[in-house]
Amino acid sequence: GEDVEQSLFLSVREGDSSVINCTYTDSSSTYLYWYKQEPGAGLQLLTYIFSNMDMKQDQRLTVLLNKKDKHLSLRIADTQTGDSAIYFCAESIGSSNTGKLIFGQGTTLQVKP
Amino acid sequence: DAGITQSPRHKVTETGTPVTLRCHQTENHRYMYWYRQDPGHGLRLIHYSYGVKDTDKGEVSDGYSVSRSKTEDFLLTLESATSSQTSVYFCAISRGDVGRNEAFFGQGTRLTVV
Numbered sequence: 001g002e003d004v005e006q007s008l009f010l011s012v013r014e015g016d017s018s019v020i021n022c023t024y025t026d027s028s029s030t031y032l033y034w035y036k037q038e039p040g041a042g043l044q045l046l047t048y049i050f051s052n053m054d055m056k057q058d059q060r061l062t063v064l065l066n067k068k069d070k071h072l073s074l075r076i077a078d079t080q081t082g083d084s085a086i087y088f089c090a091e092s093i094g095s096s097n098t099g100k101l102i103f104g105q106g107t108t109l110q111v112k113p
Numbered sequence: 114d115a116g117i118t119q120s121p122r123h124k125v126t127e128t129g130t131p132v133t134l135r136c137h138q139t140e141n142h143r144y145m146y147w148y149r150q151d152p153g154h155g156l157r158l159i160h161y162s163y164g165v166k167d168t169d170k171g172e173v174s175d176g177y178s179v180s181r182s183k184t185e186d187f188l189l190t191l192e193s194a195t196s197s198q199t200s201v202y203f204c205a206i207s208r209g210d211v212g213r214n215e216a217f218f219g220q221g222t223r224l225t226v227v
Contacts, residue, residue, distance in 0.1 A: 004155075033215060042117075042203060042218035043156070088155060092214070100146070100171075101216055103155040 004091055006104035013112050018076040020107045022089035025070060029091040032065065033101065034074045037086040046074075046087075076109075084111045116140045117219035119204050125225045132191040134222050136204030138184075143209035145187040146171075146216065147179060149200040156203065162187055163209065194226045 003025045012018045024032065030051050035043040049056045049063045049072070056063045062075040072089055086108050090101040116139035126132050136145060144163055148156040148171075158171030160179040168179050176198060178190045191198055201223050205216040 006155075008153075031214070035218075042220045043205075045215050045217070048215060100158060100161060101156075103148075103157075105153055105155040 004089060004102050004104040006087075006089060006107045008105060009108050009110070011110040011112065012079050014079060014081055016079055018074075018079045018083070018109055018111075020074045020076075020087050020089075020109065022072040022074075022104055023070055024072065024089070024091045024102075026091055026093055026102070027067070027070065029093065031092045032063075032072050033090045033092075034061075034063065035088040035090060035103075037088065037106070039085075043088060079109075079111050081111045081113060084109055117204060117206060117217060119202075119219040119222050121222060122220065123223045125227060126194050128195060128226055129193050132194050132224065134189045134202055134204075134224070136187045136189070136219060138187075138204075138206050140206060140217075141184060142206040142217075143184075144207045144214075144216075145181065146205040146207075147177070147187070147189045148203045148205060149173065150203060150221070151200050159189065159202075191224075194224075196226050198224065199226045200224060 005023045033048045034046045036046045037043045060077045064073045086106040088103050088106045090103045093100050118137045120135045146161040147159040150156050157173045162168045162181040180188045201221045203221050204219040207216045
């Protein structure tokens with residue numbers, strides 16, 4: 001079945017770049033997403049990438065997609081303490097218009113001042 | 114938050130009692146979902162709805178039922194709560210358009226079954 005894997009924890013210093021990695025299994029996924037969850041809150045959509053793209057940049061965020069290896073990464077440039085949160089990658093499953101998502105376990109990003 | 118309200122936000126209940134969680138949206142989105150979040154598991158889909166009275170199971174549907182009598186409301190019922198259903202429950206919505214169709218999440222309901 002479909003599965004999404006992420007490393008559980010990443011610690012960086014303020015100002016450094018953070019790279020959060022994700023692997024997925026469903027090669028038919030049309031969109032892949034990154035969500036951010038701050039403590040006690042719901043999930044907030046950060047960015048997404050369409051499966052026919054290799055890279056997408058959005059301000060401090062860069063998403064890289066390697067379809068051959070089914071590997072997705074999120075790079076946060078100039079990481080700030082406000083970036084401390086749990087980051088989830090998710091792949092769309094089923095037909096593209098159902099919105100059903102499979103989530104990874106989440107990566108906790110700790111940013112040290 | 115994209116016009117999604119979950120109620121209650123926190124609940125403590127006893128094993129064996131029925132519990133209903135409510136999700137209300139003001140976006141008129143077609144699809145609604147219930148996920149649960151547990152440490153080490155990320156979010157797992159319980160049930161989803163693709164229209165009024167149209168629902169389907171997700172990957173962890175045992176012990177849960179849902180109903181959607183209006184576009185704006187999606188109810189999740191635990192018929193007889195068990196300690197394994199202690200979790201944080203998230204409602205999400207999406208438009209259901211062809212193509213990019215991201216989900217928007219509510220703030221969550223923390224349920225404790227004692």
